[in-house]
Amino acid sequence: MPRSPRLGVNIDHVATLRNARGGAFPDPVRAALVAIAAGADGITAHLREDRRHIRDDDMARLKREISTPLNFEMAATDEMVAIALDTRPHACCLVPEKRSERTTEGGLNVLDGHDHLKIVTAELARAGVRVSLFIEPGLGAVKAADSIGAPVVELHTGAWCDALTHGESERAAHEFARLKAAATLAADLGLECHAGHGLDFSTAETISALPEIAELNIGHYLIGEAIFIGIRAAIARMRAAMDAGRSRAAG
Ligand code: PXP
Numbered sequence: 001m002p003r004s005p006r007l008g009v010n011i012d013h014v015a016t017l018r019n020a021r022g023g024a025f026p027d028p029v030r031a032a033l034v035a036i037a038a039g040a041d042g043i044t045a046h047l048r049e050d051r052r053h054i055r056d057d058d059m060a061r062l063k064r065e066i067s068t069p070l071n072f073e074m075a076a077t078d079e080m081v082a083i084a085l086d087t088r089p090h091a092c093c094l095v096p097e098k099r100s101e102r103t104t105e106g107g108l109n110v111l112d113g114h115d116h117l118k119i120v121t122a123e124l125a126r127a128g129v130r131v132s133l134f135i136e137p138g139l140g141a142v143k144a145a146d147s148i149g150a151p152v153v154e155l156h157t158g159a160w161c162d163a164l165t166h167g168e169s170e171r172a173a174h175e176f177a178r179l180k181a182a183a184t185l186a187a188d189l190g191l192e193c194h195a196g197h198g199l200d201f202s203t204a205e206t207i208s209a210l211p212e213i214a215e216l217n218i219g220h221y222l223i224g225e226a227i228f229i230g231i232r233a234a235i236a237r238m239r240a241a242m243d244a245g246r247s248r249a250a251g
Helices: 012-021 028-037 056-065 078-087 114-126 139-148 158-165 169-188 201-208 220-229 231-250
Strands: 006-010 042-046 070-074 091-094 130-135 152-156 192-196 213-218
Touching: 006 192, 006 220, 006 231, 012 028, 012 042, 012 220, 028 042, 028 056, 028 231, 042 056, 056 070, 056 078, 070 078, 078 114, 091 114, 114 130, 114 139, 130 139, 139 152, 139 169, 152 169, 158 169, 158 201, 169 192, 201 213, 201 231, 213 220, 220 231
Parallel strands: 006 042, 006 213, 042 070, 070 091, 091 130, 130 152, 152 192, 192 213
Antiparallel strands: none
């Protein structure tokens, strides 16, 4: 069977729960360590401008305490770039950020933001950080990401997952076709292709069938499932779903 995508576990919402009470529990770094022991290939954390979940010292502790790659999700602002250069994570995933949004609502505006993103990508790359750009699954966005010079794109799966959640099968088929075409183009251009946002067991299995997908980053659903079955079991089921999807691709 071809290698399954890597599983990056996003632990933001362990911090959301901690912050609801303003104390130290549950500890997102402990969740990261348990996730790694359960088979996560990497840990993702998003330091937002408003620090609504992950905080600066969480990021520093993650860098110190985890043994797998740390993927630092961030907006391409001067403040975040300075923190990333100080932290030196394995990777940075650049995302758009709006203060009022509940979650990252769309991909980066890689056309209008092209020149700024190129400068930030080069600066992080010089520090040895692998940069990925979180983009809409459109061919224009993939081409722009390539010209920005990032080695990795992460395709936003939110619209596809949303269409499935609402039983809109035609829109879901259209969104999946866009993801497939974007993944193919990314691979043709020599970009590593990741995907994430809104994935659950079923959608993770389906998208793992696309052979170009090298990594999935999954948070909200996994942390939610952990309430019912525990984080270890949730990660084991996610891995099994991804393996099943990838082996279907091979067959
Ligand atoms: N990838 C990126 C770039 C994201 O912004 C997020 C959400 O923080 C995710 C993946 C994970 O999305 P979810 O929490 O819906 O699984």
